[in-house]
Every structure is written in structure tokens, then in C-alpha cells.
Amino acid sequence: xxxxxxxxxxxxEMEVAxxxxxxxxxxxxxxxxxxxxxxxxCPNLVDAxxxxxxxxTLGCRVEARGKxxxxxxxxxxxxxxxxxxxxxxxxxxxxxxxxxxxxxRARVSYPGGCEIGQRPIDLHLKGLRALGVTIREAxxxxxxxxxxxRGADVYLDFPSVGATENxxxxxxxxxxxxxxxxxxxEPEIRDLQNFINALGGxxxxxxxxxxxxxxxxxxxxxxxxxxxxxxVAGTLLAAAAATRGEVHLxxxxxxxxxxxxxxxxxxxCEVESGETExxxxxRTLRPFEVSTQPFPGFPTDLQAQFMALACAVExxxxxxxxxxxxxxxxxxxxxxxGADIFLSGRLAVVRGGKLYGADVQAGDLRGxxxxxxxxxxxxxxxxxxxxxLIDRGYESLENMLAALGASVQRI
Ligand code: UD1
Numbered sequence: 001x002x003x004x005x006x007x008x009x010x011x012x013e014m015e016v017a018x019x020x021x022x023x024x025x026x027x028x029x030x031x032x033x034x035x036x037x038x039x040x041x042c043p044n045l046v047d048a049x050x051x052x053x054x055x056x057t058l059g060c061r062v063e064a065r066g067k068x069x070x071x072x073x074x075x076x077x078x079x080x081x082x083x084x085x086x087x088x089x090x091x092x093x094x095x096x097x098x099x100x101x102x103x104x105r106a107r108v109s110y111p112g113g114c115e116i117g118q119r120p121i122d123l124h125l126k127g128l129r130a131l132g133v134t135i136r137e138a139x140x141x142x143x144x145x146x147x148x149x150r151g152a153d154v155y156l157d158f159p160s161v162g163a164t165e166n167x168x169x170x171x172x173x174x175x176x177x178x179x180x181x182x183x184x185x186e187p188e189i190r191d192l193q194n195f196i197n198a199l200g201g202x203x204x205x206x207x208x209x210x211x212x213x214x215x216x217x218x219x220x221x222x223x224x225x226x227x228x229x230x231x232v233a234g235t236l237l238a239a240a241a242a243t244r245g246e247v248h249l250x251x252x253x254x255x256x257x258x259x260x261x262x263x264x265x266x267x268x269c270e271v272e273s274g275e276t277e278x279x280x281x282x283r284t285l286r287p288f289e290v291s292t293q294p295f296p297g298f299p300t301d302l303q304a305q306f307m308a309l310a311c312a313v314e315x316x317x318x319x320x321x322x323x324x325x326x327x328x329x330x331x332x333x334x335x336x337x338g339a340d341i342f343l344s345g346r347l348a349v350v351r352g353g354k355l356y357g358a359d360v361q362a363g364d365l366r367g368x369x370x371x372x373x374x375x376x377x378x379x380x381x382x383x384x385x386x387x388x389l390i391d392r393g394y395e396s397l398e399n400m401l402a403a404l405g406a407s408v409q410r411i
Contacts, residue, residue, distance in 0.1 A: 002384040002398055004375035005407035006357055010245035012404040014236065016252045017043045019229035020393045021301075022188040025165045026195045026226055027051045028094035030071040031060060032101050032172055033199050035221030042069040043229070046392045050085060054092055057082045058099075073102075081108035083141075093121055093162060097169030100133055100146040107143050123156055123163035130154045131170055131178065151176030151215050159184040159294050164211065165192055171213040172201045178213040185209055186295040187256040191227045198222035230256045231301045232394060233278065235369050237261075238305040239401065241269050241282040242312040242377040247404060249278045259298040263288055263306065267313060287315035287352065292323050304330045304370035310350040311339040312377035319348040330367035333360040337374050337382065354379065362386040365393045372397060376406055383411075 018041050028051065030037045042048060052062045052069065059076035062069065079099045086092035090111045099106035111121070125135050125142070132148040151174050154167050164184040169192075171178035183189065185207055193206030199222050202214040233252045240247040241264060254261060254273035261271050261278070267288040270281040287310065292300040300323035310317035311334055321327050328348055331341045336358045340351040357380030362368025368390040375382035384390075387410065390397055398408040 001411050002372060002375075002387050003409045003411050004357070004372060004382045004384060006355070006375055006378035006380060006382065008243065008376070008406055010240040010243045010247055010376065010401065010404040010406055013248040013250065014400065014403060015250045016228040016233045017041070017395055018226040019188060019191070019231070020045055020047055021161070021186075021231070022191040022226040023048055024051055024091040025094050025169070025188070025192050026224065027055060027071070028091070028098050029169050029192065029196060031055065031058065031073050031076060031095070031098040032169065033219035033221060034074040035219070036070055036072045037199070037221055038223040039069045039071070040223060040225035041067050043395045045395055046388065047091060051091060054081065054085050054095060057085065058095075076102075079103040079105045079107060081106070083109045086111055093124060094166060094169070096124065096128065096142070096144060097166035100128065100144055100149060100170045101173040104146040104149060105144060106146070107141060109141050121162075123158060123160045124166045127154045127156065127163050127167035127180070128170055131167065131174060133170070146170070149174045151178040151213070154178060154180045156180065156182045158182075159209065161186050161189065164189055168192060168196070168203060168211060168213055171215060172196055172203070172219070173217070174215045176215055178215070180211040181209070183209050183211045184294060187227060187230065187253070195222070195224050195226075198224050227256075228253045230260075231299065231366070233257060234260045234299070234302040235305050235373070235394070236400065236404070237264060237278065237280050238302070238309045239373045239376055240280055240404070241267065241285065242309045242373050244282045244285075245404070246281045247279070251276050252278045254278050258296060260302060263290055263298060267309070285313045287313055287317040289318040291320040294323065300324055300327065301366050303327060304367045305373055307331065307341070307348060307350060308334060308370040308373040308377070311337070311341070311352050311355055311374055313352040315352060317350045317352060319350065321346045321348075329363040330370045333363070333367070333371055334374055336360050337378050339374070356380055357382040359383045360385070362389045365389050369394065369397065372401070372408070376401065376408075
């Protein structure tokens, strides 16, 4: 758990680590090549470590060299995902595309992950079927036969991030051209494209709603540094705002945080940005409205943290969650700290004001980060339990916050 003493302003400067949501598919895509791949500054996250364990189980050699990770999948020969590991994180579903691309077959179990709504994988499977893959689902396992894998037009009913990435990875080594229509436009997809192209792939359009993949016979090796984590950056900005602090983030990709910086300004923060830097100063804040959307809209992965911020701002803020149907579990915990939150379906109305320290439990990764933000802004001491969920997506959040002057201790 974290022991948080609230009431201190966050102040200082910090560099933002590489993005979890970029690293996970990139690690999976390393299975597509026989040549060694170096991922620079690979964040030390529980989810990334689990993904590396999956790769090792599949026969990929994994070696840590300082902050870098070197992967060598030349001797990988298994197309079967270990069931226990895949249950532990949803991103294990990312192995489907690379395994089909490389071995023309894959066997995985239904994935685990955060409890935030149904999170089905029908769009992943539909996309793979469009590429000629035969899929059988039985006893919780998914068996894919990709003997007839070939490029095709894929239409996604919803711009799913994971489905876009899976189809991209399956299509890289397929014969012919694949076009993904209504693709997700998240920056992490552009990053996956850049990684695949660094290996010698031919992908373009990543970051737009139409991604084109021209199949190649084989891929080579590369060194690659994934893009900065916009969700970590947004979390630190929300924490600084909630404590009326002042932070300067370096390597922070303001271009990928447009909707978030706009909300912070609406809330009354002073925000300035350079090409890779963000500076925020918060003094007197006002309520705001947030409505989550696929990129470039406001990210659902910052909804909880902004709800915590709203709790620390005098007046009524409104939050609408459009991406996941069940992503307000943190509200009940925030109420334990004195927050006044009205919920109805996908809508939350927060009447912000004063927060008081309390014992609370993280229920999921981003919800956990939200509780830490509320604890930082609260009067008195809080204990935030289940921090192992927070460790899935933040590399020692307590050290990051302590470096900015907060009192957070891991116990
Ligand atoms: C990714 C991110 C996650 C983020 C989410 C939305 C990673 C590792 N995770 O998750 O942090 O919260 O994008 O920005 O990158 N859906 C279906 N059928 C499918 C797939 C998705 O109905 O086959 C629905 C989901 O239930 C959800 C919505 O589509 O309501 C968005 O999901 P998706 O974009 O696929 O999110 P993930 O890739 O799981």
C-alpha cells in the first residue's frame, strides 16, 4: 500500500518514461523477426514484465541490459500461449497477430486485464478472419489457423486500439496489401508502425483512420525507443493541478495530449508547451466537463484521474465515460475521502470541495492512480491499498511523486 500525507503542492521537473501502451504491442511484434531487437528505456512495469515472460515461454530470448531489453526470437517455435500468464493481462491477446504472422497458427486463451467493462475481442477476431484466418473457439481457448493468411480490406465496427494493432501485426508477413478502415488513431498505433518499419516492414497511415500494410517476406532487427507515456504525463499534470502545484515535464509529447491540456486550461491551469515539454501552474481552479472519446478525444485512461481532480475543485464538474461501460468504480472510493459524486450510467457529476484522508482500495490501474491524486490533495493521511494494480502502468509512482515533493511511501 501507499501511505500518503496530503496537502503538499507538487513542484518540480521530471522526464516522462516510455508508454506502456506502446511497449506492450511492440514487445509482441518482436516475435515477427528472427533478428535481435533492442527496446531502449523499456519501462519496468508489471504488465511489461508479464509480456516478457510470455515471450520467454514462447522461446524468445530476453536479456535486460541496463534500461534496455534485448529480444531474440530466432529460436522461438511455440505458437501456444501459456494459459496462466495470458489470464493475467489483457495484452496477451496481442500475441495472436504476431503468432499467426510468424507460424501461421496460434492458440491462446481468453485474456485477463483490468475489470473495466466487458472488453470483448470480437473485433480482433473479425479482423483476423478478414485476413483469411480460420478461428475456432472452444473451452475458453481460441485456435487460429492462418494457412490461408493474405492481405485484405478490414472494416472495424469501432476504432478499437487492440484490434487495429493485432490486424497490423498479422498483416505484416501476409502476402499482399491490407487496409484497415476505421482504424483507431491513437499515437501508440503510429509508434507500432514506426517500430515495424524500423524492422523493414511497409506500413503507413498509422495515426489516421486508414492504416495500410504491404506484406513483406521477412523482417530484420532494430533498436527502438518507444514514445513517451501520455497517460503518465496526464496523471502527473492532474496531480499537480489537484495540489495547486507547478510542474515541468520533459519528453512529454504535448501534441498527443491536446484534449487533456485543453481541459486543464478550462479548469483554470496555466499551461505552456514546447515541442517535447509541458509546463503547468495551478492556483485557483474552476469546474470543467470531460467526455471521453477515442483519440484525438479525451482519453478514457485519464478519466479517473480527472475525476479525482474534479473532487479537489470547488463547484460542479461533469464527466461522461463513452469508451467503457463500467469505468466509475473509483467513485465509491473517492466518496470515502469526502467526495460528493452523483452517478447515472455513463455520467458522473462531481461537486468538488474539500477531501479528507481515508483508507481506500485501488480497483484497477487508472482508478488506483486517481485515488493517489485525491490523497495528495486531501487533508490528512490516506492509505491506498492494492498498489500492485498501479504498478501495472506506473514505474514506482511513489518515487515520481516524491521527487516532486509529495509525501508518498510504499509500505
Ligand atoms: C487500449 C489500451 C487501454 C485503453 C483503451 C481505450 C492498450 C494495451 N490498452 O485497450 O489502456 O483504455 O485502448 O483507449 O493499449 N471492444 C469491443 N470489441 C473488441 C475490442 C474492443 O467491443 O474486439 C470495445 C471495448 O469493450 C471498449 C472499446 O471497444 O468498450 C475500446 O476498446 P479498445 O480500443 O479495443 O481498447 P484496448 O485495446 O483493450
